[in-house]
Amino acid sequence: MKTRFASQGSRTSLDSMMTPMIDVVFLLLVFFLTTASFQRLEKLLPSAVSAESESQAGGTSDEPPKPSESDVSDCVIKINRPEGSGGFQYRFNDTPITSLEELGSRLRAVIRVRPDVPIVVDPEDSISAGDALRVYDLAKSNGALAVYMVAR
Amino acid sequence: MTPMIDVTFLLIIFFLVSSHLAKQENFLPLDLPSAAAGIADFSDRPTVTVQVPKDGGYQVNGAEVSLVQVRSIILTRMQEEGGGPIRIRIRTDRNVAYGTLAKLLKECALTGNSDIVFAVYEGEGA
Structure with missing residues (x-):
C-alpha cells in the first residue's frame, strides 16, 4: 500500500486522506448495523x-x-x-x-x-x-x- | 499505525457484537404481553427462563419439557447456585390461556421460589 502511494507522488493529498476516512465510515456503518437490535426491548414484570x-x-x-x-x-x-x-x-x-x-x-x-x-x-x-x-x-x-x- | 487501529477496532466490534448475540440465544420469537409497569432488567441473579409458546407446551433452554421436568430443572439449578432461591422468568405469548400459566406458576411456587417475573413489552396494555 505504502509503496504504491509513494510511487504515485503526483496524487493529491485529498486522495490519500480519503481511504482511511472511508475505512472508518464503513466500520461505523457496520457497527451500527450490527448492534441495532431489531427486536423490541423486553422488560420484566415482577410477579408473585x-x-x-x-x-x-x-x-x-x-x-x-x-x-x-x-x-x-x-x-x-x-x-x-x-x-x-x-x-x-x-x-x-x-x-x-x-x-x-x-x-x-x-x-x-x-x-x-x-x-x-x-x-x-x-x-x-x-x-x-x-x-x-x-x-x-x-x-x-x-x-x-x-x-x-x-x-x- | 492506521492498520493496527483498524484491526483493533475490528476486534472491539467483533467482541461487542458476539456478546450481544450470546444474550439473545435461543429465544423464541413470541408476541409478549404489554405492560406499563415493566422494569428494565439489570439484575444478575441466576435465572431460569421458561418459554410458553402459543401452541402450548413449555420450553426451557430450547427444549420442550413437561411440567414435572420444569420443576426438576429449577430444583437442579437451585442446587447448582447454592440452594438459595433463584429468579424464574416466564416468557409467554399473550394468546396463551391462563390455565397453562397457572399450572406453571404453581410448579414454580412449589419449588419455593417467589421471584417470578414475566417478560413483557413496554406499553399501555395489550
Whole structure:
C-alpha cells in the first residue's frame, strides 16, 4: 500500500486522506448495523404467586371472604369472559364490573386508602395471558405494592 | 499505525457484537404481553427462563419439557447456585390461556421460589 502511494507522488493529498476516512465510515456503518437490535426491548414484570387452592384448603371454609371486611383486608379480581357477550367480565370482590376503566378507578380508590392491600388476580383458565397480565399491570401501575397471580 | 487501529477496532466490534448475540440465544420469537409497569432488567441473579409458546407446551433452554421436568430443572439449578432461591422468568405469548400459566406458576411456587417475573413489552396494555 505504502509503496504504491509513494510511487504515485503526483496524487493529491485529498486522495490519500480519503481511504482511511472511508475505512472508518464503513466500520461505523457496520457497527451500527450490527448492534441495532431489531427486536423490541423486553422488560420484566415482577410477579408473585398466590396458591389459592392451598390457602383455601388451609382456611376454615371454601367460601370467599365477606365483601364488607374483604374490602380492606384483600381484593380478589376475577376475570371471565361469558359466552355470547364479546367483552370481559370482572368481579372485584364479587362486585361485577364490565369495563377496565371502572376496575381501574375502583383499584385506585382502594390503593389510596391502603397501598399494601393484597390484590389477587384470578383469571379463568380460558382467559389469555395478555388479558390477565393487563389487569395485573393495571394494579401495579396504579401503585399497588402486593399483587398476586393465582396458581392452580 | 492506521492498520493496527483498524484491526483493533475490528476486534472491539467483533467482541461487542458476539456478546450481544450470546444474550439473545435461543429465544423464541413470541408476541409478549404489554405492560406499563415493566422494569428494565439489570439484575444478575441466576435465572431460569421458561418459554410458553402459543401452541402450548413449555420450553426451557430450547427444549420442550413437561411440567414435572420444569420443576426438576429449577430444583437442579437451585442446587447448582447454592440452594438459595433463584429468579424464574416466564416468557409467554399473550394468546396463551391462563390455565397453562397457572399450572406453571404453581410448579414454580412449589419449588419455593417467589421471584417470578414475566417478560413483557413496554406499553399501555395489550
